[in-house]
Amino acid sequence: xxxxxxxxxxxxxxxxxxxxxxxxxxxxxxxxxxxxxxxxxxxxxxxxxxxxxxxxxxxxxxxxxxxxxxxxxxxxxxxxxxxxxxxxxxxxxxxxxxxxxxxxxxxxxxxxxxxxxxxxxxxxxxxxxxxxxxxxxxxxxxxxxxxxxxxxxxxxxxxxxxxxxxxxxxxxxxxxxxxxxxxxxxxxxxxxxxxxxxxxxxxxxxxxxxxxxxxxxxxxxxxxxxxxxxxxxxxxxxxxxxxxxxxxxxxxxxxxxxxxxxxxxxxxxxxxx
Amino acid sequence: xxxxxxxxxxxxxxxxxxxxxxxxxxxxxxxxxxxxxxxxxxxxxxxxxxxxxxxxxxxxxxxxxxxxxxxxxxxxxxxxxxxxxxxxxxxxxxxxxxxxxxxxxxxxxxxxxxxxxxxxxxxxxxxxxxxxxxxxxxxxxxxxxxxxxxxxxxxxxxxxxxxxxxxxxxxxxxxxxxxxxxxxxxxxxxxxxxxxxxxxxxxxxxxxxxxxxxxxxxxxxxxxxxxxxxxxxxxxxxxxxxxxxxxxxxxxxxxxxx
Ligand SMILES: Nc1ncnc2c1ncn2[C@@H]1O[C@H](COP(=O)(O)OP(=O)(O)OP(=O)(O)O)[C@@H](O)[C@H]1O
Ligand SMILES: [Mg+2]
Numbered sequence: 001x002x003x004x005x006x007x008x009x010x011x012x013x014x015x016x017x018x019x020x021x022x023x024x025x026x027x028x029x030x031x032x033x034x035x036x037x038x039x040x041x042x043x044x045x046x047x048x049x050x051x052x053x054x055x056x057x058x059x060x061x062x063x064x065x066x067x068x069x070x071x072x073x074x075x076x077x078x079x080x081x082x083x084x085x086x087x088x089x090x091x092x093x094x095x096x097x098x099x100x101x102x103x104x105x106x107x108x109x110x111x112x113x114x115x116x117x118x119x120x121x122x123x124x125x126x127x128x129x130x131x132x133x134x135x136x137x138x139x140x141x142x143x144x145x146x147x148x149x150x151x152x153x154x155x156x157x158x159x160x161x162x163x164x165x166x167x168x169x170x171x172x173x174x175x176x177x178x179x180x181x182x183x184x185x186x187x188x189x190x191x192x193x194x195x196x197x198x199x200x201x202x203x204x205x206x207x208x209x210x211x212x213x214x215x216x217x218x219x220x221x222x223x224x225x226x227x228x229x230x231x232x233x234x235x236x237x238x239x240x241x242x243x244x245x246x247x248x249x250x251x252x253x254x255x256x257x258x259x260x261x262x263x264x265x266x267x268x269x270x271x272x273x
Numbered sequence: 274x275x276x277x278x279x280x281x282x283x284x285x286x287x288x289x290x291x292x293x294x295x296x297x298x299x300x301x302x303x304x305x306x307x308x309x310x311x312x313x314x315x316x317x318x319x320x321x322x323x324x325x326x327x328x329x330x331x332x333x334x335x336x337x338x339x340x341x342x343x344x345x346x347x348x349x350x351x352x353x354x355x356x357x358x359x360x361x362x363x364x365x366x367x368x369x370x371x372x373x374x375x376x377x378x379x380x381x382x383x384x385x386x387x388x389x390x391x392x393x394x395x396x397x398x399x400x401x402x403x404x405x406x407x408x409x410x411x412x413x414x415x416x417x418x419x420x421x422x423x424x425x426x427x428x429x430x431x432x433x434x435x436x437x438x439x440x441x442x443x444x445x446x447x448x449x450x451x452x453x454x455x456x457x458x459x460x461x462x463x464x465x466x467x468x469x470x471x472x473x474x475x476x477x478x479x480x481x482x483x484x485x486x487x488x489x490x491x492x493x494x495x496x497x498x499x500x501x502x503x504x505x506x507x508x509x510x511x512x513x514x515x516x517x518x519x520x521x522x523x524x525x526x527x528x529x530x531x
Contacts, residue, residue: 060406087406087408090406092403098399098403101398
């Protein structure tokens with residue numbers, strides 16, 4: 001657990017996070033620090049709870065134990081009003097897109113602006129078109145979500161997530177379903193948004209190479225624990241067997257990642273963290 | 274034996290928990306009323322999809338129910354030589370009973386099931402979560418306008434049902450069976466009481482409006498967010514609403530007759 005940023009540079013501080021789904025333990029005492037102004041990647045096999053982690057940070061789920069602080073505020077002790085104010089400063093790209101199906105692409109991106117700002121129509125139009133331009137879908141603004149492909153829907157959702165220029169953006173699998181060209185554009189977009197406006201980004205992804213190429217800090221989660229963390233280069237040269245497997249491009253291959261057993265988890269610990 | 278008791282206890286607990294969630298949801302939705310009043314467009318849109326789209330089925334059913342009442346009523350009343358009171362009979366049965374009840378049953382089938390399915394799908398496609406993360410309260414934004422639209426629509430739909438039913442009865446009685454036109458209306462006017470008949474009917478349909486819409490919204494909002502969960506929620510909406518309407522109708526009628 002090197003690379004932990006100095007306290008005042010930490011935007012999200014997670015301590016002793018424990019979370020269960022029924023009898024299943026999803027997180028078991030996880031500590032994570034997300035530095036301000038950087039791109040932090042969360043990686044791990046399918047079903048380890050990466051989406052769950054983002055929902056915990058966003059205050060949609062309550063942890064069974066442990067604390068999550070965002071910008072110095074304990075997310076789960078805020079009043080509803082304070083939580084909503086905090087969420088206005090967070091953008092989240094849902095894994096499924098979560099576009100409102102009865103609104104057009106344009107209206108979806110305009111939604112948070114209309115909801116939370118008093119900008120006039122022509123200003124909103126300009127902003128929306130700029131955000132759509134950034135994800136390459138300005139021409140698709142009249143389409144309905146049902147008329148979009150999966151990859152396009154995700155890019156629209158991304159435009160919506162950045163509409164309010166939040167201080168922190170959480171991307172859940174931004175690259176899934178993208179062709180190589182839009183993948184490259186999205187990678188650059190995430191990096192550019194991050195650097196231009198001093199935004200902090202959390203990227204959850206299986207796409208190892210793309211993610212390592214933009215991340216400043218990487219956490220690998222498996223079996224309810226952080227098994228490895230550090231800069232991308234450190235991970236590339238990691239000795240941990242599972243980390244090597246994961247980084248080596250077999251994210252969905254090895255059984256241990258899919259069905260972590262008690263013995264193996266202990267094993268992973270010895271190596272990684 | 275112990276296992277059966279435990280199962281009974283568990284389902285009792287689950288039921289209480291559901292009831293509690295339904296009540297919390299109602300409070301949450303009511304808290305959204307002031308915000309909704311600031312955006313009347315949301316309500317208008319829902320009045321259209323909940324109310325206006327239900328008009329056709331209500332209108333057609335109203336006419337036919339009224340025509341059947343006209344036929345049956347004439348058949349019985351003419352035995353006593355009381356065809357002149359046909360108008361009263363048709364109007365009273367519609368305004369007091371059939372209008373509110375049949376409208377509520379049709380409403381549950383047409384609008385209630387659609388509400389549940391729509392909200393359930395919004396939940397299972399994470400649209401509701403998405404709103405939450407955009408700092409928009411989905412209860413206020415999505416559910417409150419639907420609730421209010423349902424409550425406002427039901428009495429209007431029931432009134433329309435009754436009115437068209439009266440015309441249906443008139444068409445059969447006066448048009449086909451030869452009851453005197455003037456008598457049909459005059460008897461109705463003199464015998465139907467504002468408080469006793471009409472107001473009580475309106476109270477019923479307001480109560481049914483609250484109950485049916487509440488059930489529909491709750492089932493959608495509380496469903497298991499999968500295709501199967503949504504389809505079960507839709508079915509449950511129709512079943513629960515129908516049972517609630519028929520049960521409450523008895524209770525309300527008993528209370529009103531005292
Ligand atoms: N609503 C739910 N009820 C019960 N269990 C759930 C629920 N949502 C998720 N889970 C469980 O929690 C675990 C973590 O889910 P999560 O969606 O966070 O995984 P993930 O890491 O995002 O996976 P992926 O990479 O496939 O998106 C999964 O094993 C899943 O079975
Ligand atoms: Mg996920």
